[in-house]
Amino acid sequence: MNENEIQLKVQALVDGELTGREAEELLSRLESDAGLKALHTRLTVVRGLMADAELPRTLPESGDFHWSQISKAIELEERQAKHMARPASGANWLLRWVLPLAGIACLVLVLSLQQTTMPDLDILLGSDHELELSIEDLDVMTFNTEDDNMSVVWLDYSIDLQQDEIDLWLD
């Protein structure tokens, strides 16, 4: 234990924070160490001086004014707490729920319309025979010339048709 630690132990003893065997050991050490004993005495005196040493003071404003400030602050905090706890008003409710839901509904509607107006990539080949072509089979090339005021769209179905199917198709 270094000098600093032993000084703090003496202080703890003066403050009653040291108990049991530790306190007994230190007390017996004080008997044989004049320096530590003197420190113990000085710290005890300082502690004695500090007991009940807080200087009484009077609030530097009138009691009525002090209370008015406190009661105003309490009222303000209570109003704020009530405001926070209150359910959302009509306008807030509209902003919080109706508008986002309306937005989602519009999006769903647009997507649905797009789906119904999109060209059906499945090609029907007749009332009795049908050949299904899916988008994976479709290659599209477009050519646009403004000079000729013309757009060319080239659709390529590179599918492997069986001969009998072609025959059937050509019937």
Add this chain to the structure above:
Amino acid sequence: MPEEPAYSSAEEPQLVQWAKVGDMQAFEELVARYRDRIYVRAYSIMRNEDLAVDLSQNAWVKAWQRLEQFHGEASFPTWLSRIVTNLCLDELRRQKRARTDSIEAMEETTGPVENRMEVETIDPVEGLSRGELRERIDAALAKLSDKHRTVIVLYEFEELEYREIAEKMGTSIGTVMSRLFYARKRLASLLKETLKRDGLIE
């Protein structure tokens, strides 16, 4: 019509019970009884009149909001004192964040060097009233750094244990002990100077 309670003559526990159920007049009476005491504690830590007033007011507002949590384990003024002390410590932390506390940091890290200084011997002062001594101690406390003064106030006036001070100040028990030791040495030294100057000791 029911008779209005006699607040000024009511016992403290009764006032607290009334205040707990929302009786503001009962709470006003409690404020009237303990406002100076709460202010004194705030001032002892902050050493600034305006801040001490503001923090005292905040403490009363917090007390009103937390009255349900007061179950009488400690006395009502002790409970209030803890609230204002906590607010003061929060304020000191806020101030510390706003400035560089280099001198105090140096004091903290040079513990073994500072501890070479002897604790002054102060003989019991004859012919000095308790009030006069308090004034001199108060003047000496004002010269301590925030950290050292706070630890003294929490230990000597608020009567907290080392462990409780460490928790409140967010530090270790060892640091509390070290700060308390240094604060006492400084106090003893400052007191000796002032008592000598006033011719009260040789």
